[in-house]
Amino acid sequence: MTTTTPHPTTLFEKLWNAHLVAPESEAAPAVLYIDLHLIHEVTSPQAFAELEARGLSPRRPDLTKGTLDHSTPTLPAGTDGRLPYYTAEAEHQVDTLRRNCERHGVELFDFDSEHRGIVHVIGPELGLTQPGQTIVCGDSHTATHGAFGALAFGIGTSEVGHVLATQCLLQRRAKTLAINVEGELAPGVGAKDLILHVIGEIGVNGGTGHVIEYRGSTIRALSMDERMTVCNMSIEAGARAGLIAPDQVTYDYLAKTPRAPRGADWDEAVARWSQFKTDDGAAFDREVHIDASAIKPTLTWGTHPGQVAAIDAQLPRGRDADEAKALAYMGFDGGAAMAGRPVDVVFVGSCTNSRLSDLRQAAEVLRGRHVHPRVRMLVVPGSEQVKRDAEAEGIDAIVRAAGAEWREPGCSMCIAMNGDLVGAGQLAVSTSNRNFEGRQGKGARTLLASPLTAAACAVAGHVVDPRAYLDPAFNPSIKEVA
Amino acid sequence: MSASVHAASADAGFVELISRTAVLRERNIDTDQIIPARFLTTTERKGLGRFAFNDWRYLADGSPNPEFELNKPHNAGAAILVAGRNFGCGSSREHAPWALTDLGLRAVISSEIADIFRSNALKNGLLPIVVAQDLLDELLDRPGIELRIDVRTRSLHLPDGRAVEFPLDAFAQTCLIEGVDQLGYLLRQIDAIHHFEQRREAARNTTQEQTHAR
Numbered sequence: 001m002t003t004t005t006p007h008p009t010t011l012f013e014k015l016w017n018a019h020l021v022a023p024e025s026e027a028a029p030a031v032l033y034i035d036l037h038l039i040h041e042v043t044s045p046q047a048f049a050e051l052e053a054r055g056l057s058p059r060r061p062d063l064t065k066g067t068l069d070h071s072t073p074t075l076p077a078g079t080d081g082r083l084p085y086y087t088a089e090a091e092h093q094v095d096t097l098r099r100n101c102e103r104h105g106v107e108l109f110d111f112d113s114e115h116r117g118i119v120h121v122i123g124p125e126l127g128l129t130q131p132g133q134t135i136v137c138g139d140s141h142t143a144t145h146g147a148f149g150a151l152a153f154g155i156g157t158s159e160v161g162h163v164l165a166t167q168c169l170l171q172r173r174a175k176t177l178a179i180n181v182e183g184e185l186a187p188g189v190g191a192k193d194l195i196l197h198v199i200g201e202i203g204v205n206g207g208t209g210h211v212i213e214y215r216g217s218t219i220r221a222l223s224m225d226e227r228m229t230v231c232n233m234s235i236e237a238g239a240r241a242g243l244i245a246p247d248q249v250t251y252d253y254l255a256k257t258p259r260a261p262r263g264a265d266w267d268e269a270v271a272r273w274s275q276f277k278t279d280d281g282a283a284f285d286r287e288v289h290i291d292a293s294a295i296k297p298t299l300t301w302g303t304h305p306g307q308v309a310a311i312d313a314q315l316p317r318g319r320d321a322d323e324a325k326a327l328a329y330m331g332f333d334g335g336a337a338m339a340g341r342p343v344d345v346v347f348v349g350s351c352t353n354s355r356l357s358d359l360r361q362a363a364e365v366l367r368g369r370h371v372h373p374r375v376r377m378l379v380v381p382g383s384e385q386v387k388r389d390a391e392a393e394g395i396d397a398i399v400r401a402a403g404a405e406w407r408e409p410g411c412s413m414c415i416a417m418n419g420d421l422v423g424a425g426q427l428a429v430s431t432s433n434r435n436f437e438g439r440q441g442k443g444a445r446t447l448l449a450s451p452l453t454a455a456a457c458a459v460a461g462h463v464v465d466p467r468a469y470l471d472p473a474f475n476p477s478i479k480e481v482a
Numbered sequence: 483m484s485a486s487v488h489a490a491s492a493d494a495g496f497v498e499l500i501s502r503t504a505v506l507r508e509r510n511i512d513t514d515q516i517i518p519a520r521f522l523t524t525t526e527r528k529g530l531g532r533f534a535f536n537d538w539r540y541l542a543d544g545s546p547n548p549e550f551e552l553n554k555p556h557n558a559g560a561a562i563l564v565a566g567r568n569f570g571c572g573s574s575r576e577h578a579p580w581a582l583t584d585l586g587l588r589a590v591i592s593s594e595i596a597d598i599f600r601s602n603a604l605k606n607g608l609l610p611i612v613v614a615q616d617l618l619d620e621l622l623d624r625p626g627i628e629l630r631i632d633v634r635t636r637s638l639h640l641p642d643g644r645a646v647e648f649p650l651d652a653f654a655q656t657c658l659i660e661g662v663d664q665l666g667y668l669l670r671q672i673d674a675i676h677h678f679e680q681r682r683e684a685a686r687n688t689t690q691e692q693t694h695a696r
Contacts, residue, residue, distance in 0.1 A: 021678040022671060028653045031671050033678055043575065045525035050665070059675075071523050089523040096525050140574040140598060156576035156602035157527070158664070166668045168675055172651065174597075204510055205568040205594050238571060240597050268689055304510045304571070322509050322566070415519045436514040436572060438537045 008279035011245050012176050012211045015151040015276065019134045021168055029170040035133040035150075037063055037163045038119045039106070041097040042070040042417070043138025047161035048100040058104045058164045065128060066101045066108040068094050069118045071417045074380055074407035083111065086419030117383020117409045120144040120351040124228065125385050127257025131246035131273035136163055141351045141433065142241075143234040147227035148254075149246035149276045151211070154235065175285040177210040177239065181218040183293035188467035190361070191226035192353060192431065192450035194218070195233045196298040198290055200308035207239025210285065213278060214244050218292040224253040225357040232352045233433050236305035245277040297466055300435045300448040301338060302326035307435075309338050311453070311465045329437055330445050331425070339463050344426035346377040346404075346458035347440070348451050350414035353431035354382030356389050358451040363395045365455035365469045366402040372461025377404035378420065380412040404458065416440045429457040496607055496658040498632050499588050501561035504552055505625035511565055512572035513599060517581040519573075530577055531584030551625070552585075561588040562629055564621045568592070570599025570610075579606040589631055591638075593618040604654045605664060611638065611648045633658050 009017075016032070024030035037060075044066075051057065058064055071090035077083050085091040101108035109116040115126060120141050123129040131149035136142060140154035155169065162169055179198060199206070212234050214227075222230065227244050234242030251270055254260045261269040296310040303326040309315065317334035318324035327334050332341070348354070348362045362379060371377045379399045381387040387409055390396060396406045413420040414432035416439065422428040424443025431454050435446035447463065456466035521533040538550050546553045552560075563582070569592040570578060579602045582590070589609040600610045609631065613621070621627075630639040636650045656662055 021674050026652055027656075029651070031668065031674065033675070033682075042522050046527045046576075049525075054665070056669075087523060093523050093525055138574060138576075140572065154574035154598055156574055156579075156598065156605065158576060158602065158605040162665055162668055165665060166672065166675055167679075168668055168671065170653075170664060170668060204571055205596075208568070208594060208597060235572075235598075238568070238596060265690065272689070304512065306510075321507070325508070417519050417522060434512075434514065434572060436512045438518055439514050442518070442520075442537055 008282035010176050010278045010282045010284060011149060011213055011243050011276055012151065012174070013282075015132065015134065015243075016173060018132065019151070024172060029172045031168050032134060032171045034136050034163050034167055034169060035063060036065070036123070036128055036135040037160075037167070038123055038135065038137035038142070039064060039066045039097070039160065040069050040119050040137070040139065041072075041093045043157050044100065044160055045093060045096045046157045047138070047164055048096075048104075050158075050161040051164055054165075056165045058106065060167045061105040063167060064106045064164065065123070066097055066106050067116055067119050067122055068097065068108075068110060069116075069409070070411045070415060072410045073418055074378075074410045074412045074420055076408055086417070090418065114384050114388075117381075117385065118351045118354060118411055120228070120232065121354060121382030121386065124148065124224070124253075125257060125383060127254050127260035130254065130260070130269070131250060132276045136169065140235040140240075141232050143239070144228050144232040144351055146231040146234065146241050146243045147224060148250055149243060149273065151241055151243070153240040174211045174240065175209055177207055177212045178284040178287040179212055179214050179290060180287060181214065181216040181290045181292050183218060183291050184221075185218060185292050185295065188452060188470050189295050189297055190450050190452065191222055191229040193295055193298040194292060195230045196300065196305070196308045196448060197295045199233065199237045199305050200298070201290065202237055202288055204236060204304050204306035205238045207234060207237040210239050212237070212239045212242040213284070214242060215278070219244055220247065220249075222249075223357060224249060225355040228355070229352055229358075233305065236433055246273050297450065297453050299338060299429070299453065299463070300446070301330065301332065303329050303435060303437050305433065305435060305448060311338055311463070313338055331427075339465060341427060341463045343372075343375055343429050343457045343462055345413075345422045345428040346371070346375055346454050347380070347413040347422075347428060347430040347432060348454050349378065349380030349382065349407075349412050350430075350432035351382065351411070352414075352433045353451050354380060354386065354409075356386050358431065359386065359390045359395050360393070361451040362455040363398045365452060365459060365466065366404065367398045369402055369459045371403040371458045374461045375458050377402075377458040378407055378413055379404050380407040380420075381409050383409050402459075413440055416444070422446070429454045429463065495661040496588070496609065496633055498630065498634075499561060499609070500628065500630045501588070502559075502626050502628050503562045503564045503591070503621060504557040504560035505622055506551055506563065506565045507622050509566035510568045510571055513570060513575050513578040514572055516570070516578040517575065522575060522577055524577075527576075527580050529584060530581040531586070534581040534585045556626055559586065560626075561586055562591065562631070563587050563589070564591045564618070564625070566592065566622065567615070567618070568594045568596060570603070571596040574598045574602070576602045576606070579603045579608045583608050591618065591621060604657065607658065609633070609658065613638065613646065613648060617646060
């Protein structure tokens with residue numbers, strides 16, 4: 001499908017135009033076609049119930065894929081073969097998705113599948129996620145898939161029902177925001193530090209009403225895992241979607257995935273995908289410029305992801321009621337140093353940072369070291385595939401030898417629905433995406449950080465600059481260990 | 483009950499709302515505060531009001547927190563929530579508007595409302611109203627005043643007679659007033675959807691034939 005563009009257009013506009021079933025007017029929103037609908041146990045049961053109440057079936061079960069991740073246990077089945085669900089209700093929810101998928105012919109990556117995992121980890125690693133697509137899921141971190149140049153965003157359960165029934169959504173076109181990142185990231189500073197820094201710069205509402213496109217030399221130099229970390233947290237800046245144009249890095253990643261096109265179809269796909277980029281001279285509604293070389297290891301200090309500080313910075317002094325409330329919730333004194341605060345829990349996992357390269361970074365710090373006796377550390381791979389790959393490299397052995405727990409794939413302590421909890425008043429350093437009050441357990445306090453920082457804090461027992469742990473003498477390839 | 487909604491029923495239409503306001507001054511109230519994730523294992527959409535603002539609303543022993551605004555007797559029955567900037571940020575859980583409507587709320591006023599929450603709210607007869615920051619500041623400072631919201635004229639009426647227009651998409655407005663069922667609306671587009679699928683399939687096949695022929 002070739003279209004002649006009368007004027008330079010952005011990646012977002014190309015994606016939008018390519019999926020318009022009906023354009024928007026003042027009276028009605030656009031009807032937007034959806035190429036891939038990912039579903040999980042938490043936000044789908046009421047949607048299936050709605051369809052059944054209306055006597056409807058999913059229009060395109062072939063474009064719908066299910067997984068179990070949010071409320072699933074990360075401990076293996078007991079000797080009786082039963083999974084240790086946190087509550088009977090959680091198990092019922094999983095059974096409900098299982099039944100709905102079976103009844104309607106939707107492929108489900110269940111516990112017996114070698115592909116099960118966090119929805120935003122398995123879509124890309126299976127090659128279901130492809131450039132030029134529209135992808136939705138009843139989960140706000142669907143923005144992750146934008147790393148492939150797909151328009152991907154989270155929807156509510158009513159909309160899950162809309163997509164199941166019609167494969168379409170009613171949408172108003174968003175505005176565009178370009179985040180241009182230039183410069184080289186310093187050693188010990190990664191994609192997580194970058195996106196936390198960006199959210200700190202533009203604010204938790206900085207992207208509201210917009211689709212972000214991340215651009216610039218820094219973004220181009222990121223791996224797919226890193227690009228996913230960046231796009232994942234677009235919603236933490238208020239943007240429903242974040243995009244990165246596909247390039248050779250994208251194609252090299254997809255070429256290794258099981259469901260990517262093959263042979264001549266691959267060539268055709270790459271030719272089609274490579275059209276999905278912003279034309280030179282295309283205008284964005286807003287542009288922001290970020291200097292990557294100035295970014296240091298960055299953590300959140302408060303109760304939303306825009307409350308960030310560099311590792312060597314001091315906490316703010318509570319400049320307004322919201323900051324004062326956040327500091328009080330966190331048990332921090334305004335003006336004190338970030339570093340040195342005792343840590344109780346460290347979590348490495350979530351759709352933000354549970355991919356192989358994330359686990360490698362944590363393992364790099366943990367190898368030959370031990371988690372501080374005060375600290376409980378959980379390492380939760382994002383998928384069965386990640387778990388297998390990590391175990392093949394010996395990462396599980398390094399994690400266990402360090403005194404951390406190596407778990408089964410799932411969302412785990414990021415959303416704390418499955419019994420993986422941070423206790424009230426405990427301080428967690430977490431590679432997840434939200435530090436809201438009680439997010440990781442009622443009364444839990446969360447510092448969001450990179451896998452490198454999280455692992456360093458686990459070893460130190462307090463908030464610490466991970467760069468101290470990156471002695472060049474101690475940087476062997478994990479592969480050599482196995 | 484001080485709130486009144488001029489409508490045939492909650493599902494059928496929402497024309498006008500008169501109610502006192504309840505105020506939560508906090509900015510960036512996220513959906514984890516509106517309903518914590520541990521209550522999302524339900525497969526139902528009803529009855530979630532008892533979990534709304536759970537961790538702010540109840541003390542450790544499970545009793546109501548007397549300091550929490552919505553627990554205060556003067557806020558009983560208020561159907562309009564006035565909240566600090568960027569209400570509803572975070573997760574896409576539709577459980578958030580389900581919990582708020584079950585609590586009896588029909589409108590949320592802030593100077594910014596997060597995109598996904600806004601979309602979810604409108605599908606559940608909960609009206610998200612964005613006003614200028616100075617008006618929000620005034621409303622935050624005057625809890626309990628009676629407001630009239632007119633969906634037909636997209637306007638907010640203050641006790642002193644001032645009327646302020648608020649943005650509301652024409653489609654969302656029609657859906658609220660006439661009780662338009664959005665899934666029903668989409669189902670009526672099914673021919674266009676079918677044609678779109680066929681067009682794309684044909685284009686894909688043509689490209690593939692060309693590629694294979696090369």
